Amino acid sequence: MKWFSKYFFNGLILIVPITITTFVVINIFSFTDRLLGQYLPIHFPGVALVVVLLVIVLVGWLSSHWLLKNVIGYGERLLGSIPVVKFIYNSVKQLATAVFESQKLLQNAVLVPYPHPGVKSLGFLMPELSAPLAEKFSEEHVCVFVPMSLNLTAGFNIIVPRRDIIPLDVTSESALQYVITAGSIMPRSNDSK
Secondary structure: OHHHHHHHHHHHHHHHHHHHHHHHHHHHHHHHHHHHHHHOOOOOOOHHHHHHHHHHHHHHHHOOOHHHHHHHHHHHHHHHOOHHHHHHHHHHHHHHHHHHOHHHHOOOEEEEOOOOOOOOEEEEEOOOOOHHHHOOOOOOEEEEEEEEOOEEEEEEEEEEEHHHOEEOOEOHHHHHHHHHOOOOOOOOEHHHO
16 A cells, blocks of 8 residues: 555646646636737737736846835735735745746756765755854855755755765756666766757
8 A cells, every 4th residue: 555655646746736837827828818808909829928928027127126126025025924925925935936946056966975974976056055054063064955866856955064075067957867867867077068
């Protein structure tokens, strides 16, 4: 019966994000399509996609300007003062930030002594440690994400001394392929792009 629960949860891990993403995307496009159908005299296939992309780019562009930054900051502080909304908003924002910045996060491949000294695991250097963590160590430590093979959504964040990491001169894509394929595709150097 252990195999059933293992495969059931593995299936959920794969199906739930895909289903939620599909649901959200379809609903955004169908809402935009209905809205545009009411107010625009001209309708053609793909207009919702074009409008959604333009709105996202416009909001991104506006959010980089001083005035809108202050408005967004005020809105976030306002949301942060409502107990349940604060939790939901902060959780979704952190998750979205992690997902959309993950390409930047998985850039620096390194080898670290994990799961015990004497062996090396491929991992990715994470952002600098925050002050509450860094001050607990007498020497410089870094955070490394060691992903599990075949599943990049699971892994371990380990904190190791900087002197124990071995930087790799490999492409981030090939390092990710190495992890996803459980080592059957070896990482390529940056020179062989």
